[in-house]
Amino acid sequence: MAYRIADARHALMDGYGALMFGGRWNSPGFEVIYASLSYSCAMLEVLAHIGRQGIIPKNHRYIKISIPQSLKIESFAKQNKHWNSPDTIASRAYGDKWIKEERTVALIVPSVVATEDKDIVINPKHPDYRKIKASPPQDIIWNERLFT
Template identity: 30%
Template sequence: MTVFRITNSNYKDDLSGQGAKIYGGRWNVPGHQALYTSQHISLCVLEMLVNISLTESSVKYHLLKISIPDTMIPAIILNKKLKPNWQDDEAYTRFMGTEFLKNKQAALLKIPSAVIDEENNYLLNPLHSDFKKIVISKSNPFKFDNRLFNF
């Protein structure tokens, strides 16, 4: 399986999940390492746009193509199993994701995107014993199209 991640170029070689540990995210509370990835490059862009300020658009970014062995089966949170309007309740999603990270039963969790319901992100657990099998297969500089910031 291949997943994608857009990250600040300073951290283009870092899969440690330290940023999520410091700041938390939609699917984890601070204090728990996690790596956020998406199934499509375009979803990465949208996820970044809802999370960065316009002043950050001048930061240099990298697009990472991350390879996950096909033998690694993700745990799955199905959109239809979530409560209505789950996108508006970060405490709800943070609890579920943090429990996944703490349990270490799988290295990756397939989660619905709060931006595009029909697409998925993958939360990776850097503390899982199989995580070392996950590698960056390609890394390129990435520039957001400036038109994305003209709203």
């Protein structure tokens, strides 16, 4: 099970944002969907990206993503010591190659904001993507202490 939190004004299972702007594991031009293997890590990833502005996000929703156990998933081993570098060169190079080669439908990677937790990068262009299912979007109950 994976969890994705995003602004509900955008499709939660589309990689358009990553396609346009890139992310830690993809360069612009490569469509992927970012999620986390735990709900709390997904929340932490959102908090890291929105910053501490003191404003509780009102439009965010979450989905649960179910990936059948029969599908092959690659796990990134922290073999490159620069995987978490702020410039993202090493992690993007790895992710771009993984996408181009269509090695697996999903790639498990360490979370940069919580390095003992895992995120998952999903390739919506992979042939096995159609086997992945997502729940309907659900409201997030943010604890206001996170924003004060």
